[in-house]
Amino acid sequence: MQVRELLPDVAAGMDQGTPDVQTHLASCSSCAAKLQGFRQTMALLDQWGAPDPGPYFDTRLGARIREEKARPAAGWLHWLRQPAFGLSAAALMIVGALVIGNRDMLFPGPAQELAIVIPVPGLPAAPGTAVGDLQALEKNDDLYADFDVLDELQVQNDVTANP
Numbered sequence: 001m002q003v004r005e006l007l008p009d010v011a012a013g014m015d016q017g018t019p020d021v022q023t024h025l026a027s028c029s030s031c032a033a034k035l036q037g038f039r040q041t042m043a044l045l046d047q048w049g050a051p052d053p054g055p056y057f058d059t060r061l062g063a064r065i066r067e068e069k070a071r072p073a074a075g076w077l078h079w080l081r082q083p084a085f086g087l088s089a090a091a092l093m094i095v096g097a098l099v100i101g102n103r104d105m106l107f108p109g110p111a112q113e114l115a116i117v118i119p120v121p122g123l124p125a126a127p128g129t130a131v132g133d134l135q136a137l138e139k140n141d142d143l144y145a146d147f148d149v150l151d152e153l154q155v156q157n158d159v160t161a162n163p
């Protein structure tokens, strides 16, 4: 451990330091000056006393506490003023922004399907898209109108109802 890290404890009298530390302090003027600075700061802090709150502090504090207890609850809006509520709201916003920003990575499937294909007039749209299906229906209007053909197919005659 560095000698300088031990200086606050040595200055406070909590640690006298190993003989190596004492030898270093005796020979190194830089560390000795630091130790002297710590000792002066701590001596100054020892002189500092808490200011006197005044003779009526306890009485006024008691009155304030009784005032707050007697006040009716402010309803759900008082949660808005709580620091915890603000932190929670901020955390929710950050999580929401992260989810929205990384939705392609988090939900790979649906985002791809949401890609909008703009049909070019005059060209046939790709099959499977809404425009392509509408064009296929329009082109094969006569065939789809004759649904008796589809009824006669009976491809899956063992299926009687939807699952």
Ligand SMILES: [Zn+2]
Pocket: 003, 024, 028, 029, 030, 031, 032
């Ligand atoms: Zn030193």
